Amino acid sequence: MVVASPTPVRHERVRTLGVPVVDLSQKRGRAAELIVRACEEFGFFKVINHGVPAEMVATMEAEAATFFALPTSEKQKAGPPSPLGYGSKNIGFNGDTGEVEYLLLHANPVAIAQRARAVCRRDPARFSCAVGEYVGAARELACTILEMLGEGLHLRNTGAIAGLVRDTESDSLLRLNHYPSCDGGDDKESEEEKENRDASNHHGCCRRKGSGVGGGGGRVGFGEHTDPQVITLLRSNDAPGLQVLSPPDGGGDGCGVWVPVPPDPAAFFVNVGDVLQALTNGRFVSVRHRAVVSSFKPRLSVVYFAAPPLHARISPLSEMVAPQRPCLYRSFTWGEYKKAMYSLRLAHNRLELFRQHPVAEQGDEQQHHLMN
Numbered sequence: 001m002v003v004a005s006p007t008p009v010r011h012e013r014v015r016t017l018g019v020p021v022v023d024l025s026q027k028r029g030r031a032a033e034l035i036v037r038a039c040e041e042f043g044f045f046k047v048i049n050h051g052v053p054a055e056m057v058a059t060m061e062a063e064a065a066t067f068f069a070l071p072t073s074e075k076q077k078a079g080p081p082s083p084l085g086y087g088s089k090n091i092g093f094n095g096d097t098g099e100v101e102y103l104l105l106h107a108n109p110v111a112i113a114q115r116a117r118a119v120c121r122r123d124p125a126r127f128s129c130a131v132g133e134y135v136g137a138a139r140e141l142a143c144t145i146l147e148m149l150g151e152g153l154h155l156r157n158t159g160a161i162a163g164l165v166r167d168t169e170s171d172s173l174l175r176l177n178h179y180p181s182c183d184g185g186d187d188k189e190s191e192e193e194k195e196n197r198d199a200s201n202h203h204g205c206c207r208r209k210g211s212g213v214g215g216g217g218g219r220v221g222f223g224e225h226t227d228p229q230v231i232t233l234l235r236s237n238d239a240p241g242l243q244v245l246s247p248p249d250g251g252g253d254g255c256g257v258w259v260p261v262p263p264d265p266a267a268f269f270v271n272v273g274d275v276l277q278a279l280t281n282g283r284f285v286s287v288r289h290r291a292v293v294s295s296f297k298p299r300l301s302v303v304y305f306a307a308p309p310l311h312a313r314i315s316p317l318s319e320m321v322a323p324q325r326p327c328l329y330r331s332f333t334w335g336e337y338k339k340a341m342y343s344l345r346l347a348h349n350r351l352e353l354f355r356q357h358p359v360a361e362q363g364d365e366q367q368h369h370l371m372n
């Protein structure tokens with residue numbers, strides 16, 4: 001495993017944490033081991049030599065850039081987000097905000113073709129084609145990684161997790177995010193915006209080291225959260241902004257440190273999602289992450305969320321449960337989980353609601369956030 005050094009968070013003690021890098025062109029068994037280790041230790045890694053053609057990626061990014069360059073009135077024709085569609089600054093239905101505009105699409109080809117008519121009125125077929133091809137390649141890459149995970153975990157059915165995502169009824173999504181640059185112009189922050197920013201920053205744990213958003217006067221683009229699905233494949237242009245919360249020293253209940261992830265347009269960043277944490281009975285961690293707007297360059301990210309079908313039942317895999325590792329989560333369908341997630345703020349640790357025996361302190365803290 002290659003370990004890339006992240007840019008240090010200024011004014012703080014910096015941990016010697018690097019983003020694990022997995023080269024998919026190496027021997028499959030070795031890559032599978034590295035993926036398992038990265039999912040256990042960080043819930044996050046980057047893949048290189050992934051096989052997704054650069055041209056396909058460039059075409060997808062060009063479509064995203066063309067869309068975000070449209071006049072606001074045109075973009076709004078693809079919204080409001082319900083939750084799918086175009087949105088700006090408001091994230092979800094529970095008051096989260098950020099310096100981001102986005103387009104959220106269902107990954108199913110029929111849904112893409114329908115939405116394309118509102119997104120790209122000049123040439124919907126071109127948009128559908130670019131998104132359809134990209135989604136197909138992202139799904140294949142997600143399934144390859146999940147199959148390797150199945151092998152690395154020595155599951156009886158090594159394809160069990162990948163099967164959830166490969167299913168034609170899978171509820172996977174594609175999200176295009178555009179974070180305008182933070183150019184110190186006349187875009188003054190209102191008191192209300194400041195309050196929302198502070199609320200997003202302080203969610204979760206105690207006031208963490210680095211809970212200001214990176215020491216560079218950055219603003220929240222997309223507040224801290226975990227991704228609810230199985231895994232996420234994120235690709236961006238070369239503007240920084242993504243940060244992951246590293247596990248506290250020695251694990252345990254301490255607070256982690258926000259680690260900036262240097263952008264790498266040629267790579268895919270992979271996150272463990274809540275569903276994968278549940279399937280592995282907590283062996284893999286659904287990583288908390290966020291995006292900050294701190295650069296002079298607009299950030300454009302294209303994010304594929306690999307999800308199960310709505311009716312799929314999720315419970316810890318039998319191989320992940322043992323007398324010394326009792327079952328942590330009760331069984332739920334993806335549809336039930338989604339319903340709960342849409343009723344909660346972005347930063348909420350929603351998987352806790354599905355714990356067999358909720359931890360009292362964490363439950364109290366969540367309650368506190370719900371009330372604020």
Ligand SMILES: C=C1C[C@]23C[C@@]1(O)CC[C@H]2[C@@]12CC[C@H](O)[C@@](C)(C(=O)O1)[C@H]2[C@@H]3C(=O)O
Nearest residue numbers: 083091092093096227341342343344345346
């Ligand atoms: C505030 C919210 C936005 C979100 C749904 C939620 O209620 C909580 C989870 C959020 C999230 C985070 C990862 C993805 O960007 C997303 C599409 C998802 O599946 O869960 C968003 C949801 C959203 O923006 O609709």
Ligand SMILES: O=C(O)CCC(=O)C(=O)O
Nearest residue numbers: 175177222242291301303
């Ligand atoms: O744009 C990014 O870097 C992060 C986006 C993200 O976390 C999300 O869309 O869920």
Ligand SMILES: [Fe+2]
Nearest residue numbers: 225226227289
């Ligand atoms: Fe995310």
